[in-house]
Amino acid sequence: MAAVVNSFALSGVDGYVVKIETDTIYGQPSVSIVGLGDASVKEAKERLEAAIVHIKYEFPKMKIVINLSPGDIKKSGSHFDLAMAIGLLIQSKQINIENIQNFGFIGELSLNADIRACSGILPMAIEAKQRGITNLIVPKENIMEASLVKGINIFGFDKLTDVISFLEGVTPYSILKEPKCENAIQNAYLFDFQEIQGQEAIIEFIMVAAAGGHNLLMSGAPGCGKSMIAKRIPSILPSMTEKEALEVTKIYSVAGVLKNRGALITERPFRAPHHNASMNSLVGGGSNATPGEISLSHNGVLFLDEIAEFNKKTLDALRQPMEDNEVTISRVKYTNVYPASFMLIAAMNPCPCGYYGQQRCHCTDYEILKYRQKISGPMLDRIDIQKYVMPVDFIKLSDNSQGISSAQIRVKVEFARNIQRERYKDYEKVNSNAEMTPDLIKKFCILDNDSKKLLRMAFERFNYSARTYHKFLKVARTFADIDGAENISKNHMAKALLCRDLDKELVNMVVI
């Protein structure tokens, strides 16, 4: 009878149990690994042989068959090594372990029988717990990450021999150091809005964007502080719930970019891909269908600096994920669904030379328009707020007073978010004002006469398109939520009407 040992594999951001069956059959000595493993799985046989021989165990001179079940799903990764080694030793009766079905194994072997760290530990540990596997053996380096899952025994080792002696009950597991448990989600953001002076106007609108989940486009001359502002936006978003933090950590674990192998990610992610990013790096892809930037910024901020310089096709690929808050990556081998619910912050220059409105700018209106049209209409459609960022005149505006701190802003943001959570609790897929459907807008954005009059004036004056109408209502709703007001008033509407700086300019453009 074949030995069966539990291991895990990943599908998207979720793990699933892989039963590793090992059998030895009389015949020509050989090793074959079946179960749709890729090259990294197939190469395990060389590592296996070297490691087992190294620790002075015998590598059976028989026909060895290792099956990764379920056998119809493609698998990749070197983290099956440990489970294979244990299975082989059990099958060849060199070790004897009771209740092997209660154990799960994750780890890559080196030729010297060391156990090396792997990616994707967190989702695998979550799956182990859900499937009732009580003991999980992981590489020592990954122990922090695995311990994020409670209610399961995690054992970390860095040598195959240690694993064997532990399993055989020879040496008990010694907890070298209790891994630090950081349950409390702290916000230790490096950047704070307090450091920004003289940008009160834009910060007001950033607060609104954060409070209502509105995407934001900042336009301004080079060096006016767009990136500086964008970097601080995560610090005013409501702190992540444990569920959100786990989601983020899972994605990072799968992508293999989890820093210091372990601790839960408690800061909202801030991703700022360069504008030459390929479509695959943004939305996800590659032969293993790995998560892209939009998934890595899940629950956080995706900052696209110089958005007009991005490839148009690449940008348009963001449209569907922004709508659905998740992205499906299909490749020949895998089809994975990754969450991608992020706040888009974009920055661009107002014109090709970057200095629109200043003496030195000689761009023609046609050029300016063409430059701005690099961002497609449907994309702009998903951006509710577009504001100019002005360079700060330090001499005029320095009085040593500090700006508003991120904490102060976050209080307001959380307040408005709570109102929205309550309002949309009965609606699926709608969590914030930005996600309101036209029906909901009709229901929740009731205008008084003064606001209506303002809105009409704005449309007559600036020839806004029809779709801008809904944006104004949504943003006005958020302004009202920040004030805790039940209905939109004239003040809210007036401020919302300041949200389309670039659209306003179209009226004054001399173009056909």
Place this chain on the structure above:
Amino acid sequence: MVNYDSGLIYWIWLSQINGIGPVIAKLLLNVFKTPQNIYKSTKGELMSIHGIGNVTADIIFDSKSLACAEEILNKCKKLDIRILTHEEFLYPPEVKNIKKSPILLYYRGKLIEDSMGVAIVGSRRCTEYGKRLTVEAAEFLAQNNIPVISGMAKGIDGYAQTVCLKEGGYTLAILGCGVDICYPKEHVDLMKKIIEVGAVISEYPPGTKPNPNYFPMRNRLISAWCKKLLVVEAGDKSGSLLTAGFAKEQNRQVFAAPNSIYSRESMGTNKLISEGAQIYLTPSQLLLDHMRIPIVDNEKESIVPLGEDLTSLEKIILTEMGASAVTVNELLFKLKGDRSDILEAISIMELMGRIINVAGKYKMTLHCPPKGSDTCKKM
């Protein structure tokens, strides 16, 4: 579908002979009347004309192939390009009288009988000042039914023609490339619209790519096709100066917009003024002689004083603003009031047209906007 005269092919042939310019071509036409006759003439006949030497006669005699002309004609047929010969009545007599005006023009769109108008030319890289001035002038011309002639280049040329079209005026674009080619590319829509309402003209056959050597000739045609020439902004070595030079040669009145002597964009125009060009001060200077009284005059609307209808906060903001452009940040900083109220006041004043946002800075407007003025009253 355009009907092409059977004689046209000889016109094209004549215009395409390398070494025969418009001056000699016109000389020949005077004698032979039609290009077909020139084509059929003997060398002796050619030599007998005063001013035609052995070399010129040889050139004509050696290039009797019609293949090239046929190709051009076919292209014209395919692309719906019309041909205007020197003898047609749509060819303005004032242009005909210019010694070096081409004997043949290609055009798309419609030519009107009285297409001579006012030419507006200037720098491709213009300033806000130049743009504003151009917009005002072109608006005025369009409203007074004076054709705007220009070269469809970037900057001033493009603005002048765009505004003219927007105001429902008639405009001609004279190109330095084939009329099937849009140069610069950003003016694709503008070119379409010009063809719809006015016409694009070129002396170069379809397919000719833009070439720096062609632009002086194009400028000569622009200056020929106008009664008055307005040069808005021209740098030190601008092509617009060339146009002005040709205009002087052709006895057209030249206007130049004055500007600061330190402005690099206006070095050329200021030089024109010092050399005797008229100083441009108001659009009504551009009226053509036979129409002294403007049909429409866009005199500056009366300046609205700080109205009584403003709230105290709005008055404070306007006072703070003064004549300069300020950012919202500066206002918030200086006024120290409630941020929300200040933003509301700014928004409402912008909607009323009291202040205007230019690239993120607000400044006072001088007059109430014409658009939506009925709702422009204080709420």
